[in-house]
Amino acid sequence: MRAALPSLAARPLALLAGAACVLALRHYPLEHGWPGLLFAIILPAYFLLLCWRPASWMFCLPALLPVLDLAPWTGWFFLEEIDILLLLTVACGYWRLGGPPQPAAARLSPAARTCLLLCSLAWLAALLRGVLPLPASDLNAWNTYLSPYNSLRLGKAWAWSMLLLPLLLRDAGADGLRRHALPGMLAGLAMVSLFALWERAVFPGLLNMSSDYRITAPFSAMHTGGAALDGYLALGLPFAALWLARARSRWQAALALLLLGLALHAALTTFSRGLYAAILAGVLLFLWQALAAGRRAAQPLPRRRALLGLLLAGLGGTLLVYMFSLAGYRGLAAAVVLLAASFVLAARPLPWRLAPASVLCALCLQLLLASWWPDPARLAAGWLKGPYFLFLLAALLLAAVLLPGPPRPDGSAAKGPARLGLAMMAWTLLACNLGWIAWHWAGSPALLPAGLAVLLAALMLCNRALRPPLWQLDRASLGIAGAAGMLLLLAIPVSASYYATERFATSAGDLQGRLRHWRQVLAMQPSGWDSRLFGMGMGSFPATYYWHNPQRDVPASITYAAEGGRPGNIYVRLASPGYSAGYGELLRLLQRLPVQPATRYTLALDARRAGAMPVLQVRLCQRQLLYPQNCVNAPLRLRAPPPGAPATAWQHYAVELDSAGLGAGAWLLRPPVQLELAASGAADSSVVDVDNISLRAPGGEELVANGQFAQAHNDWFFSSDHHHLPWHIKNLALQLLVETGWCGALSMLALMGLAGARAQRQARQGRCGALACGAALAGFLVVGLFDSLLDVPRIALLYYLMLLGTLLQPLPSHPAERAPP
Secondary structure, three states: OEOOOOHHHHHHHHHHHHHHHHHHHHHOOOOOHHHHHHHHHHHHHHHHHHHHOHHHHHHHHHHHOOOOOOHHHHOOOOOOHHHHHHHHHHHHHHHHHOOOOOEOOEEOOHHHHHHHHHHHHHHHHHHHHHHOOOOOOOOOOOOOOOOOOHHHHHHHHHHHHHHHHHHHHHHOOOOHHHHHHHHHHHHHHHHHHHHHHHHHHHOOOOOOOOOOOOOOOOOHHHEOEOOHHHHHHHHHHHHHHHHHHHOOOHHHHHHHHHHHHHHHHHHHOOOOHHHHHHHHHHHHHHHHHHHHHHHHOOOOOOHHHHHHHHHHHHHHHHHHHHHHHHHHHHHHHHHHHHHHHHHHHOOOOOOHHHHHHHHHHHHHHHHHHHHHOOOHHHOOOHHHOHHHHHHHHHHHHHHHHHOOOOEOOOOOEOOOHHHHHHHHHHHHHHHHHHHHHHHHHHOHHHHHHHHHHHHHHHHHOOHHHOOOOOOOOOHHHHHHHHHHHHHHHHHHHHHOOHHHHHHHHOHHHHHHHHHHHHHHHHHHOOOOHHHHHHOOOOOOHHHHHHHHOOOOOEOOEEEEEEHHHOOOOEEEEEEOOEOOOOOOOOOEEEEEEOOOOOOEEEEEEEEEEEOOOOEEEEEEEEOOOOOOEEEEEOOOOOOOOOOOOOOOOOEEEEEEEEOOOOOOOOOOOOOOEEEEEEEEOOOOOOEEEEEEEEEEOOOOOEOOOOOOOOOOOOOOEEEOOOOOOOOOOOOHHHHHHHHHHHHHHHHHHHHHHHHHHHHHHHHHOOOHHHHHHHHHHHHHHHHOOOOOHHHOHHHHHHHHHHHHHHHOEEOOOOOOOOOOO
């Protein structure tokens, strides 16, 4: 069977994609410092990689889809960097498809092909309804979600997935997805997780859980809210767990556990209740599948043993929560280390006859060291204080004892009674110092949870007394225990934080607000039969809300116009929101600037107003995407026109602006600084026109790019920090129903059901990859209960590719790599 398109069609399509790639690069702004340089390096390197290893696109696209996002620098979000890479992928891939006949690596079932055809027809109908009648390509065609061309922005995700389908059929064989797509997903997840860790460290602080700051990581589409990060993490987390389950070596397992911890940290610090539900759904799906596999096994897992294991896990989790509530981070970390040590020791043949001597020696040593240790007030470093240092010393001693010793003659590692007795002594020291840490941090009330933790750890040491033991030190047990410990260690502090508690406390009110928004969305949908069947048009919701929302609110907007209709003189028009409540969320025009600390800059601009007297806000702020901090406001107030001048006359303003502490800090931990412009007013919307904006350093260096707006939105981005309902339907199913109609919603539902059924069948056959795919798809849908995830093209494309990968039926293997063209 042949996976390629007929050469008569494949190579012309390849040439068309190549020409489109060249045309896009001709207009794409590459002059943006290190981001532009990075993209200029990635693009030719990717082309050479495709020529050398054609199947490598299955690694590169999942890795780069979430992170190659330069919209905050370029201002381009209709045509993105990933679109240029996709054009290059299609050009190279289709050129090879048009060559000599090649055997297919996979195929689709007739049911899958039928569902894809129906989805494509529904997509085409919704796309045309959104974009037609085709408007003029003016200054505002490609820089606002209110444009009819927003239909093309959302529709491109499905188009890319269909264009990549022939390449999937060629390359995604039995080993293709495992060798390329899985490492690509893991690489992308690692980069997103590190980005989230950096954002937490730079803005609210890693341990500051009381702030209402919510991370966005590298997803610029979250500048108007949404759940792009939540949806991506729901797709990626199961594959980190899959890597941990498949780890073939100790180092690979350690790296997988580290990645899982980073990804869980990113997921938990989103404070997204939908993502928390997705993680819970994934865990429950894994447990259900594990129990089903146990029932099908030759020796089913005894029910009593399973219940005892769940009881032990529940007790451990409850004790850790209790410990954290009194002893904080230090007590929690110490308790986790003690329980982990008990888990490892309990699988060893402990010399119980040496236990009294080991415990007595440890207690004597603990008393001696504690009495000898210097006064904490005289120690500069906190970790040198007695309880912390001795706990660390005991942990290092235990780790050294448990490391593989010299090999025996039969090749096994030596773990004699003396070494295990020394391990029991180190365990006793850990238990003593856990109590000391709890008392040192919170006083006598913390001794009770510390004592209960020690008691539970001691009970765990009796594991080998059970027949059979609850666990052994095999790869599966270590992976499950490590993942559970990592989840508890991260989830307990986050769930007990002020902001998380507040989020859960307001869940009922937030749900009522979301239900009210959904009713309004349905009310805004046209009532004709064609809108019911085919939708009101893909990507048309922001414009529909702007013009037809039931409250008659006027959201803020940013547009570009030419003075007197002449294309040479372009300015930006900032419209303040007009809300019935008397206030509304501002829409901020943003540009990243290389500001230096403690420097006086000269800010200059031309402005004019229309309608009621608006307020023009100009300030420098530390900002990643949402939620500014440490802002410096420009002392600028709009003046009334001079006598005799028209009300719409331009006026020039120039003020001094001190950057204060903005731009300070080490390179990696320096918060980015952005210039912000926004118009605010009273209940009625008002307009401010701005042109010729400039920010000059004392030496005359200009910091603002495209300040005359000659290239319209180039270099400028925008943000709506808090009020996101005008931009998103906030439900995936409702988005499909309203924008693509019953035809689009039902055909997509059939495709999802088919993929889910195939994933379930493969998981029942013991294929862990299928279980991870099923958990990812299910988690994405759980997040989609409260967010419209398909309005982010790169996330929608990743989801569609995962659906297609799940539906593929691999054929007998063929040579994975072929000679380059």
